[in-house]
Amino acid sequence: MTVVLLASDPLPGGPEDDVALGPRLLRDGPGGGREFLRIHSPAPTAAFSRRDTLRPGYPAAAEAVRRLGCTPVVRPQGGSLAVYHRGSVVIDHVYRTPDASRDPVERFRRFAALHASVLTGLGVDARIGAVAGEYCPGEYSVNIGGTRKVVGSAQRVTRDGWLFSSIVQVTGADALRGPLVVAYRQLGYDFDPDTVGTVQDDAPGVTVEAVTAALLAAYGVTPPRRAGPARQADSTVSG
Template sequence: MTTVLLDEETAGGPAHDVALGPLLLRHGVGEARDILRIYSPEPTAAFSRRDTRRPGYPAAADAVRRFGFAPVVRPQGGSLAAYHQGSVVVDHVHRAEQAAPDPVARFRRFAEMHAELLVWLGAPARIGPVAGEYCPGEYSINAGGMKIVGSAQRVTRDGWLFSTVIQVTGSGRLREVLNGAYRELGYDFEPATVGAVDDVVSGVTVQAVTAAVRAAYGLTGPVVPVPAALQAGSS
C-alpha cells in the first residue's frame, strides 16, 4: 500500500478544499492506493446536502457569512460542521474498485486512532456523542463534556473518502457561528457542547496535533503536491 501526504499549504480556499477530496477519490494521484491530506483551512461552514433542503438554509448561509465563514456544501453526510485555522482536517482517500462494505467499521477504526493520539497529547478523549452536539454521530470524540472531533465519509465505486475534523483551538468562535446557523436550520443544538483540544489541554497547538496525526498514520515520506489538473478543478 502506498500513502501520499499532500501539501497542506495548497491554496484555493474553502470551495477548493471541499471539492478536492472527491476529485482525489475519482482521479487519484499516480498509483497511490491511499491518499492523505492534512491541513488547517480558512474559516469554513460545511453544510451537508440534507442541510440545503431545510427551509432555513439560505438564512443559515447568510448567518455564517456574517461571522466570516464561507458556506460550502460538502459531499459527505451529516449536518453542518464549522472549522478554521485552529482546526486540523484529515481527508483520507482510499481508492479501490470494491470498497469495504462496512462504513461503521471505518468510523470505529478512525475514532479509536484519533482518540488515542489525543490521549497521548494529554486530552481526556472519549468516543461517543454529547447530547446537543453539532453534526451528531455515534463516533464523535468528546472531552470535558464537549465535542472536539467529528467525522464523515463518502463511499463511491472508486473507493471511499473519510474526513475528520479535530478542533484544536478557537472553540468560542466556532460556538458563535454554529449557534447562529443551527438556530436558522431548526436543529436541536447546545452551544456549550462545542469544544477544542486546548479547552482541556493547555498550550496545545495546531502544529502539535498535526505532528501527532502524521505519527499515527506512520507518515515518513516526502510531501507530494496536489496535481495541477486537480488544483484547476477536474470534473
C-alpha cells in the same frame, strides 16, 4: 501502502477547493495512486451537508455564517453542518477500492479509536461517543470527558472507494460557537453551544502543529519536504 501527502498550504480556490479535492482524488486517483491523505488547517469554513441544503432555512444559514467570516461550502460527505478554521486540523483520507461499501461503520470505529488515542497521548481526556446537543451528532464523535465534542467525522462511499474526513478542533471554541449557533437556529436543528470544545480546553499547551505531527505519526506518514504550492503532491511510502 503508498500515501500521497499534499502540502498543508491553502489550495488556490480556498474552502471550495478544499471540499472538492477529496472527491476528485476518489474519482480520478491521479498518478495511479490508491491512497491519499491530506492533513491541513483551513481558512474559516462552514461545511454544510447536502441534507442541510434541503432545509428551508439553508439560504439564511449560509448568509449568516458568511457575515461572521466563514465561507459556506457544501461538502459531499454526510452528517450536518460543521465549522472549522485555522485552529482546526482537517484530515481527508481517500482510499480507492471496489470493496468500499463493505462495513462502512467499521471505519467510523477504527478512526474514532485512532483519533482518541492520538489525543490521549497529548494529555486529553478523550472519549468516544456523542454528547447530547452536539453539532453534527454522531455515535463515533470524540469528546472531552463526556461533555464537549472535539472530533467529528463523516464519510462518502462510491463505486471508486471511500473518502473519510475528520475535524479535530484544537483552539478557538468561541470562534466556532458563533457561526454554529446562528446556522443551527436557521436550519432548525437542536444544538447546545456548551458542547463545542477544543483540545486546548483540556490540554492548554497543545498546539495545532503538535496535533498535526501526532496525527501524521499515527497514520504512519513521514512528512515530505516542502515542495511549493499545495497543488503539487509529494509521495511517501509507509506500511
